[in-house]
Amino acid sequence: MQYPPHGANFQSLYERFQIPMPEMVYDLSENVNAFGFPPMIKEQWFQLLNKISVYPHPEAEPLRSLLAKKLNVQRETLLLGNGAAELLTFFAGRFSNRKVIIVHPTFSEYKMTLEAQGAELIELVVQEIETYRLPIVQIKEHMEEAACLYLCNPNNPTGSLIPKESIEELLICGEETGCEILVDEAFMDWTEESESVIPLIGRYPNLTVLRSMTKMYGIAGIRLGYLVGRKELVEELESRLPHWHVNALAIEIGKMCLEDENFRRESIAKHASIKRNLEHFLRKHQCKTTNSVTNFLCFQLTDPEETRDFYFYCLRNGIVLRHTENFIGMDGKWLRIGVKREEAMKKFQQVMDEWYGK
Ligand SMILES: Cc1ncc(COP(=O)(O)O)c(C=O)c1O
Known part of the structure; x- marks a missing residue:
């Protein structure tokens, strides 16, 4: 079946x-917000129509600068995408014929996008499903040979949180072995954010954080996500992404979402x-x-x-x-x-x- x-x-x-x-x-x-989207979107829907016939800003401004300010990161380290899914596809494009670790059970798009790009997967499994406790020793061993480790935090499908200190331990290991880490925080905005590793971006050049705005803000059909990482990575991905890949409605709606804490x-x-x-x-x-x-x-x-x-x-x-x-x-x-x-x-x-x- x-x-x-x-x-x-x-x-x-x-x-x-x-x-x-x-x-x-x-x-x-x-997993989209059961209560829909911020009410401001409906209230301003007719004004949004003006955006339809005009090309969007190629760098998703002014949303990109607003978001950078909110996250307290440099604008050059932030990249918006047509949903986090688009960024996952382009991020995976960097690993053809290279080894990448994923820790199951986790979001199925990692395996699908990486395999589509010809990456070689090292697939580990957590010891306990309920807590999603990472097999840290095993991961570290494989980081010696891997170009990247993917983590989902909080994890989909379990919803469990990986402690920030575990991720930092792996980041330090990755610095020594030359292994990058992608932390997908698509569901982090459902928490108090204390375990988010976005504040560690400046400290660890091997760290990239992926975020989605579609779940919390109920805009899965509009598509909006972003990643934060080192400047060179953002430039590299940006050069491969299509021009105008974030549409004009997503830019405006994204702004409204950010304003509605x-x-x-x-x-x-x-x-x-x-x-x-x-x-x-x-x-x-x-x-x-x-x-x-x-x-x-x-x-x-x-x-x-x-x-x-x-x-x-x-x-x-x-x-x-x-x-x-x-x-x-x-x-x-x-x-x-x-x-x-x-x-x-x-x-x-x-x-x-x-x-x-x-
Ligand atoms: C863990 C995780 N990351 C990324 C995505 C993709 O999100 P988006 O709707 O922004 O493309 C999803 C969607 O289900 C997800 O569950």
């Missing part, structure tokens, strides 16, 4: 598995409270859960062999979860669930209660 590589687009999932789609479907397979704060608080209830519910059913700091988490049924049956039971009942068939180390024995509005979470709980015959 061919499972899709990502969450979202649930209509095609029902088609693929030839399951009749219920009238009401709740998509818990993706309140939206971020409220989103974190609302999701945290719903997530607490969800974790409580899952534990009541004796499920294992990952220690997530983000707006999604993974859980495992008491009998992991029943995971596929439960996944399809949920689909038939209008609940779309994210399977883990293509997450190495989870091998389909876990399910990822996005934290969504109360109505969706209630429906999920009802379906799970029914599954357990309650």
Whole structure:
């Protein structure tokens, strides 16, 4: 059976598995903010139309300078992208015929983009899924031969946080062995940011940090991401990216998102409270859960062999979860669930209660 590589687009999932789609479907397979986007975007929508017929600024200004100021980094060390996904593709382009370490289970695009560019992968697996504790000794050994190490922090699909000091330890090791580190912080804005390594950029030339704005700000369809790294790397990537790759709407909308810190704060608080209830519910059913700091988490049924049956039971009942068939180390024995509005979470709980015959 061919499972899709990502969450979202649930209509095609029902088609693929030839399951009749219920009238009401709740998509818990993706990780975008359940409360949409900052209200200012809707309020200013008609003014935004003026931007459509004009080419965007080729260096994504004024957003680039505003963001650099907010992050307290030099403008030359910052590069915006048409979603973090675009930057991942171009970043991977630097590693053809070179070795790159990835630590599973993690975001599937690393493997896909690196393999597409002809990189040779060193694939390690964490010892414990719940905490996503890194196999530091093993990683360090392989850093001797690798050009780069990819880390996802907080990790997708588990939502767990890697402590900053572990990353710094690896950065020091990488400096000695000539290994770069890419830290994908696509979900870091769901936290207090204390574990972000953006403040370490000036200190470690082998560090690049990737960020997405699509999840927190609910703008997955607009596409906006960025990376922070050494100036030479930014110049190199910029020379290969298409001109005008960040569209004019994304630049304007990005500015609005940055201005609305309140939206971020409220989103974190609302999701945290719903997530607490969800974790409580899952534990009541004796499920294992990952220690997530983000707006999604993974859980495992008491009998992991029943995971596929439960996944399809949920689909038939209008609940779309994210399977883990293509997450190495989870091998389909876990399910990822996005934290969504109360109505969706209630429906999920009802379906799970029914599954357990309650
Ligand atoms: C860990 C991680 N990094 C990067 C991305 C890509 O984000 P964007 O929507 O900005 O392309 C995703 C999207 O799911 C993700 O989960």
